[in-house]
Amino acid sequence: LSEHEPRGPGSPRLVITGLGAIGPWGAGRDALASALTGSRTFLEPFGSSGPSERLLGFRSLGLTAGEGAGWTGRADDASYAAWVPARAARRMSRPSRMAVAAARMALAEAGLANAGSAGGDGEPLPPDFEGAEAAREAMAEAAVVLSTAYGPSSVTEELEEQILLRNPEAASPFLFAESVANAPAAQVARLTGARGANLTMTAREAGTLMAVRQAAGELEAGRSAAALAGTVDEITPVLQVILDRFGSLARGRRAGEAPTPRPFDRRRSGFVTGEGATVAVLETPETARRRGREPLAKIAGSAGAFDPTAPRHGWGTGHWMLGRTLRRTLERAGVAPTGIDLIVSGASGSIPGDRLEALTLRAAWEEAPLPPVVAPKAVTGELGGTQLAVAVLALAGAPFGPTPGFRAVDPELGVEPWSDRSGGSFPRPVRRVLVTSLTPSGTAAFLVLEHPAP
Amino acid sequence: MRAPPRDRARFVISGLGAVSAYGWGVDALWNGLLSGRTAIGTLGCFAGEGHRTDVSAEVGDPPAGLAERYPGWDELSRAERFALVAVDEAVGQAGGPDGGRAALIGDAPELVGVFFGGSTAGMVESEEVFRPSGEISEGDRLRAHELRMLASQPLDVPAATVARHLGAAGTVVTVSSACASGTQALGVALDALRAGEVEVAVVGGADSLCRLTYAGFNSLRVVDERACRPFRAGRAGMTLGEGAGVVVIEPEERALDRIGARGGRIFASLLGVGNSCDAHHMTAPHPEGLGAALAVERALRDAGLPADVSTLAFLNAHGTGTPLNDLSEWRGVASVFGSDASRVPLTATKASVGHLLGSSGAIEAVVTALSLDRATVPPTPWAEEPGETVDPETPGRLVLGEALRIDFPDGGAEENRGSVALSTSFGFGGANAAAAFGRVVPRPASRHGADP
Numbered sequence: 001l002s003e004h005e006p007r008g009p010g011s012p013r014l015v016i017t018g019l020g021a022i023g024p025w026g027a028g029r030d031a032l033a034s035a036l037t038g039s040r041t042f043l044e045p046f047g048s049s050g051p052s053e054r055l056l057g058f059r060s061l062g063l064t065a066g067e068g069a070g071w072t073g074r075a076d077d078a079s080y081a082a083w084v085p086a087r088a089a090r091r092m093s094r095p096s097r098m099a100v101a102a103a104r105m106a107l108a109e110a111g112l113a114n115a116g117s118a119g120g121d122g123e124p125l126p127p128d129f130e131g132a133e134a135a136r137e138a139m140a141e142a143a144v145v146l147s148t149a150y151g152p153s154s155v156t157e158e159l160e161e162q163i164l165l166r167n168p169e170a171a172s173p174f175l176f177a178e179s180v181a182n183a184p185a186a187q188v189a190r191l192t193g194a195r196g197a198n199l200t201m202t203a204r205e206a207g208t209l210m211a212v213r214q215a216a217g218e219l220e221a222g223r224s225a226a227a228l229a230g231t232v233d234e235i236t237p238v239l240q241v242i243l244d245r246f247g248s249l250a251r252g253r254r255a256g257e258a259p260t261p262r263p264f265d266r267r268r269s270g271f272v273t274g275e276g277a278t279v280a281v282l283e284t285p286e287t288a289r290r291r292g293r294e295p296l297a298k299i300a301g302s303a304g305a306f307d308p309t310a311p312r313h314g315w316g317t318g319h320w321m322l323g324r325t326l327r328r329t330l331e332r333a334g335v336a337p338t339g340i341d342l343i344v345s346g347a348s349g350s351i352p353g354d355r356l357e358a359l360t361l362r363a364a365w366e367e368a369p370l371p372p373v374v375a376p377k378a379v380t381g382e383l384g385g386t387q388l389a390v391a392v393l394a395l396a397g398a399p400f401g402p403t404p405g406f407r408a409v410d411p412e413l414g415v416e417p418w419s420d421r422s423g424g425s426f427p428r429p430v431r432r433v434l435v436t437s438l439t440p441s442g443t444a445a446f447l448v449l450e451h452p453a454p
Numbered sequence: 455m456r457a458p459p460r461d462r463a464r465f466v467i468s469g470l471g472a473v474s475a476y477g478w479g480v481d482a483l484w485n486g487l488l489s490g491r492t493a494i495g496t497l498g499c500f501a502g503e504g505h506r507t508d509v510s511a512e513v514g515d516p517p518a519g520l521a522e523r524y525p526g527w528d529e530l531s532r533a534e535r536f537a538l539v540a541v542d543e544a545v546g547q548a549g550g551p552d553g554g555r556a557a558l559i560g561d562a563p564e565l566v567g568v569f570f571g572g573s574t575a576g577m578v579e580s581e582e583v584f585r586p587s588g589e590i591s592e593g594d595r596l597r598a599h600e601l602r603m604l605a606s607q608p609l610d611v612p613a614a615t616v617a618r619h620l621g622a623a624g625t626v627v628t629v630s631s632a633c634a635s636g637t638q639a640l641g642v643a644l645d646a647l648r649a650g651e652v653e654v655a656v657v658g659g660a661d662s663l664c665r666l667t668y669a670g671f672n673s674l675r676v677v678d679e680r681a682c683r684p685f686r687a688g689r690a691g692m693t694l695g696e697g698a699g700v701v702v703i704e705p706e707e708r709a710l711d712r713i714g715a716r717g718g719r720i721f722a723s724l725l726g727v728g729n730s731c732d733a734h735h736m737t738a739p740h741p742e743g744l745g746a747a748l749a750v751e752r753a754l755r756d757a758g759l760p761a762d763v764s765t766l767a768f769l770n771a772h773g774t775g776t777p778l779n780d781l782s783e784w785r786g787v788a789s790v791f792g793s794d795a796s797r798v799p800l801t802a803t804k805a806s807v808g809h810l811l812g813s814s815g816a817i818e819a820v821v822t823a824l825s826l827d828r829a830t831v832p833p834t835p836w837a838e839e840p841g842e843t844v845d846p847e848t849p850g851r852l853v854l855g856e857a858l859r860i861d862f863p864d865g866g867a868e869e870n871r872g873s874v875a876l877s878t879s880f881g882f883g884g885a886n887a888a889a890a891f892g893r894v895v896p897r898p899a900s901r902h903g904a905d906p
Contacts, residue, residue, distance in 0.1 A: 091736075144731065150608060151630070160666055164585050167504045168669035176670030177736045177882060180573070181609060181630035186883020189731040195748060197729030198885045199638055202609040202628045210627055217645045223729075223752065242604050303651070304625030305564065306617045312529075313605050321623050325564055441614045443626050 006222040012285045014216050015295035015452065018112065020083075020105025020230075021389040022098050023276035023380050024073030027080040028105060032386065033393055035379050039401040039419075042073045042381065043258045043272060071258050072235045073274035073381035085191070092178065092187055095152045095277075099184035099232040100191055102277035103144075110281035111293055112139055112226060113192060134291045138283070143196035143218040143227040144185045146279070147207025149383055151181040153236040184232045188279075196224040205346060206304070206437040207231055208278060208385035209445035213302040215282050225287045230279035231385030240273060246313065248440070249273070250349050260405035261349030263375035264358065264415045267408065271348035274381020278389050295452040297395050300432065301333025302447045307356070310442030315352035322356070322438065323363025326446050330364070330434075333448045337365045340448070341372070341430045344391045346437040347415075348377040349405075357438055358413035372418035378403045388447070391433045395451050429453075465647050466894060467721045467823045468709040469548030469558075469702030471540035471658070474807040474817060475511035475695055478520065478539055483807070483817075484824055487832035488857050492806050494681035494693050499578075499663055506672040507679050510663055511695030511808025529599075531576035531606035534615045536698035537660035541616050545656065548702040548709075548718060555620060557716055558654055558702065567624035567652035569643035570613035571635030571659040573812030576606025578664035612660045624652045629812075632881030633772070634729075635659060636699070636815025640889050641727030643703060653708060658700030659813030667811060668694055674737060682775030682809070684802035684834065685784070685852050687841025692774040695808020699817030706894075722823040723892040725759065725874065728752025732884025739779055743786025745886040746772075750790050750876060753888035759874060763794035767860050767893065768831045768853075770822045770877040773802025774809055780844045783880065788848045799858050800850045801825075805834045815879035819889065822877045826893045831858040862893055 021028065024042035025035035035042065075098065083101035084092070092100065107113035112135050159175040177183065182200035189198050197218055203210045208231040215229035243249055250259035250270035262268040288295055305325040310316030330337055343361065347354040361370055374394075380386040394400075403417035435447040472479065475493035476486030486493055497508040513536065521527040524538060542555075549557035559566050583600050605611075610628040617626040625646055629639045636659040643655035671677050671694065678691035703724055712718060730748035732740040739745070754761050772783055788795045803818045810817055825831050837855030844850060863872045873893035880886045 143729075148630075156666070159670065160581065160584060163665050163669045164581060168665065168672065169504060169506060171669040171673040173670075173673040173737075176666075176673055179666065179670065180632045180882050182632050182881065182883050182885055183736065185631070186731070186736060186885065189733040189884065190736070193733050195731050195733050195745070197638075197641075198631065198731035198883065199629055199642070199729065200631045200885075201642075202630050203626070204608070204610060210625075214627075214642060214645070217642075217649070221645065221648075221756075223756075242601075245601055246605070304567070304627060306568070306614075306623050306626040308563065308618050308621045308623055310614075310618065312526075312615070312618070313602070318623070321564065325623070328564075441608070441610055442618060443610065443614065 007220045013298040013300055013450065014219055014282055015285050015288050016280045016297040016392060017283050017288050017293045017295055018106035018110030018281035019296060019389055019392050020102035021278045021386060022075050022080045022102050023384050023386050024075055024274050025380060029393060032389055033398045036376060036390065037399050037401040039404050041261060041272060041379060041404045043071045044074055045070050071272065072240055073272060075276045088191060093152045093155045093183060095232045095234050096178060096184045096187040098277035099146060100187050102230060102279040103188045103192065103228050106228065106279045106281045107192060111135065111291060112281060138226040138287055139193055141196045141224050142194035143215055143224040144189050144194050145199045145201065145211045145215040145227060145229045146185040147201045147203060147211040147231040148181050149202065149204045149207060149233050150239055152179055152183055153234055153239050155179045157236055157238050188228060194228065203443045204439035204441050205382060206439050206443045206445040208388050209302060209435060209437050209447045210304055212280065212388065212447055213304065216299055219282060219284055225284055227282045228279055229282055230277065232277035233275055233383040235273045235275045235383065243273065248350065261378045262405035263347040263349050263378050263403060264354055264410060264413055264417055265406045265408060266410035268349040268351060268354060271350050271377065272381045274384050276384030276386065278385035280388060297392050298450040298452055300335060300448040300450045301329050303329035305444040307442045307444060315356050315440050316442055319356055319359035319363050322360040322444055326360060326364040329446045330448065335432055335448055337368055340432050340434045342394055342433045343371055343373045344387050344394065344433055344435045345373050345375045346377065346387060347375040348382050353438065353440060355413060357436065358415045360438065370415065373415055374400050375403055375417045378405060387435050387437065391435045391449050394430050394433050395449060397429055464706040464723050465644060465703050466706045466709050466723045467701045467703055468718060469544035470721060470820050470823060471543030471700040472698065472817055472820050473513055473536040473540050474697040475513055476807065478516050479543060480820065487806050487821065490833045490835055490855055492681050492835040494808055500665055505668055507677045509681055509693055511693060512663060513697050529602050531579045532662035533575050533612050533660045534606065537612040537616050538619055540658060540660065540698040540700040541656060544700040544702045557712060559620065562653065563621050563623040565624055565653040566620065566622040567643065567646055567655050568613050568617045568622050568626045569639045569655055569657045571629045571639035571812045571816055572609055572612055572661050573630060573632060573635060574661045574664050574667060575609045575611045576603065577666055578662050579603040580607045581665050616656065620656065631885040632883060633811055633814055634879045634881035634885040634887045635812035637877060637879035637887035637889050638729060640724060640819060641729060641887065644724055644727055647703060653704060655703040656700065657703055658698060659816035660698035661696055661811050661813040663694055663696045676776045678775060682805055683836045683839055684773030684775040684805050685780050685844045685850055686836060686839050688839060689775045689777060689780060691776050693808045695810050697807065697810055697817060698813060699820040701819050701823060720894045721827040723894050725890040725892045726753050726757025727887065727889045728756055730886045734884050736883055739782035739880060740884065741782060743782040743789060745884050746783050746786025746878065746880060747789045749886035749888040750787060750878065753876065753890045757890040759890060761790050763791045763797055764872060765874050766798050767872055767875050768799040768801060770818050770875060771800055771802045772878045772880045773804055775804065783878065784844045784850055793848055796849055796851055798851060799831050799853050801831050801853045802834050805836065815877065815887065818877045822875050822891050826875055826891055829860045829862060831860060833857050
């Protein structure tokens with residue numbers, strides 16, 4: 001067992017050295033950057049690809065493809081298939097494959113695995129890998145902290161179908177093993193040899209930031225020199241139906257028309273679902289430097305919070321308390337609100353959710369004007385953790401197109417999503433990005449990233 | 455990125471709560487454990503539906519009057535009910551006899567966090583909606599109460615329900631790393647306490663039996679047709695249970711200040727938590743217990759303790775009762791402590807209350823803290839079973855039949871020299887966790903209240 005020194009106050013900030021992302025828009029940072037400028041929401045009707053319509057919930061709950069709620073942003077399996085060793089992929093659920101692919105993308109960028117050769121054998125490192133010793137040492141105790149809002153839903157639904165509609169003896173052991181929420185994190189560890197902490201956290205959409213936070217804690221405590229942190233989620237018909245029945249989803253203006261999420265718009269009607277995986281490699285700056293890696297971002301601060309005013313099935317109204325926590329998060333990070341150049345907001349088009357988001361930001365900024373705000377869920381849909389990837393891209397100078405569907409500011413919110421085509425004083429380079437994630441369960445999380453240059 | 459870490463502050467457990475097949479409350483759990491009789495019985499909640507086995511450790515109805523204390527009880531999932539009752543018991547103890555919640559939380563709700571581990575949340579309620587004999591028929595739309603049942607399914611619901619109930623506004627997170635979840639939640643909470651992010655951590659887990667896990671474990675052929683018998687030569691698998699365990703953890707000085715003014719008690723300290731991953735197989739443990747050993751070593755290191763058997767008072771083992779898991783666990787422990795491992799008293803709570811899956815680490819934390827507090831290791835049932843423990847070459851010192859009285863060195867000292875207990879949890883996917891708990895020296899009676 002090696003032991004790393006715990007990091008005390010004043011230690012250089014932890015860094016992100018690799019990033020993998022998969023979503024309805026494709027796979028990899030270039031595809032995401034392109035999507036952010038395209039001003040379109042990636043949606044398709046259920047049944048046009050992907051899961052069959054035979055699943056019990058889909059049938060028994062009466063949803064038919066083509067309804068407003070029958071639209072989702074589905075990740076194209078072909079877009080990431082090359083990142084998962086074929087033999088291993090056969091023994092994985094779809095969420096596990098997405099998580100492994102995103103993890104291997106991130107590790108490849110960080111120089112911590114040979115996954116850069118897509119379609120590789122899944123072994124952690126070849127013996128002649130440059131910097132192999134340092135990389136091996138980092139991976140041997142690397143932590144894996146993933147989050148999921150709803151777990152591996154497709155295998156869970158299929159397993160329940162076997163148990164409930166056939167008989168319990170029909171339950172598939174493979175499906176059961178892959179139905180546990182931590183199956184993707186376990187598969188990531190199995191394919192990368194990461195023997196550090198292996199945690200799966202659930203905090204709805206805030207889970208991505210909570211995972212980054214916990215992974216950072218593993219590094220700060222000296223338990224690991226590297227960590228994989230992120231999220232994976234998939235959308236299934238049953239989940240889509242349930243979200244629709246709660247009135248959460250955006251609707252098209254006419255029957256058969258794709259919905260538009262419209263974050264912060266006064267006509268917003270709900271969010272659209274997306275799916276995918278986002279994984280970042282976190283390291284201590286010392287480890288990254290020793291391996292000669294240039295960081296993509298520094299982690300300046302983070303916090304979790306809860307809004308106890310949130311009812312059991314809906315959004316809360318505790319913006320003042322969340323705003324106070326956000327302000328304290330910035331203080332702890334040593335960043336004044338005016339030092340934030342961009343907010344990557346979790347606003348999704350939810351009527352009460354976007355309201356809580358806007359009022360929370362205003363509570364934290366008090367009388368000061370908000371910096372530019374972007375709402376990428378209008379492009380990527382809810383779930384999949386893309387916000388983290390968008391924040392890293394923003395630090396790298398990625399441009400933002402107009403927010404799809406946004407037309408008119410909601411006067412109560414007073415937030416107009418920023419785009420590079422709408423003019424304004426958008427600072428380049430972006431030095432500090434705040435990522436926010438509030439959820440209807442009451443859970444919230446904040447993350448502050450900094451540009452890697454001194 | 456976080457606040458300056460506390461200077462090796464000690465974090466203590468000042469409240470305990472439990473719901474188990476023995477009954478609703480810590481007293482029921484403790485008395486049941488001491489009886490040496492298992493709470494495992496015949497499956498009742500979905501018997502007759504064609505499952506391969508028919509044993510479980512099921513929680514009975516709540517005592518009269520309990521449900522009435524909770525508005526909306528009927529809308530809550532079983533897991534949420536277990537969680538709320540256990541939390542109120544723990545918070546009531548920690549806050550003292552007069553209005554425990556207000557005394558514990560004070561005027562800084564953002565410094566109160568909820569850290570839960572769990573596996574099933576409202577799964578059994580969702581199953582009721584989807585069953586062919588359930589209330590939904592082909593083409594029907596969901597009705598309001600069915601929506602409420604489905605809304606309880608996400609894994610983070612019990613923790614969110616608890617946070618809402620308490621008015622907590624700090625970090626609220628659910629760990630769902632299969633059977634390691636509860637112990638991992640202890641580690642996440644300890645990190646948050648050490649970093650000063652929270653002043654009070656309500657840590658635990660709540661899970662209910664459901665068809666998916668019952669049929670799922672049976673599909674793997676790892677369920678004993680009888681009640682489970684961890685570490686015994688004739689063990690043949692696990693037994694599923696349900697319930698909740700909750701501990702309240704806070705800095706020692708904070709607890710003592712409140713106890714001095716309002717009464718209460720410190721049960722034990724949480725010294726350290728270690729995690730690891732086998733990185734080996736999705737359902738089978740590493741055959742030599744590599745991940746288990748790493749978790750134990752890391753827990754001791756996190757606690758600042760040597761990997762020396764003289765440190766330990768006892769081990770509350772994961773001990774599921776499956777042939778492979780128990781062997782792997784014991785090999786891992788033996789690889790850390792060598793042949794001296796045979797000297798460590800060993801107990802396995804799952805033989806009494808079944809396997810609570812993601813919440814097992816939580817209820818076992820309750821048992822471990824109580825054991826240190828009362829200097830007593832509860833026995834593992836089935837003393838009459840023939841055969842030695844898991845590994846003839848390094849036999850474990852399984853506490854059987856009767857409780858073991860612990861003679862702490864120096865009458866019960868600090869967190870070393872025979873006053874430390876380990877609790878281990880290992881889950882699917884090779885997720886492993888171990889927690890080190892310390893005996894806390896009893897203070898003068900004026901600073902401590904009576905037993906719960």
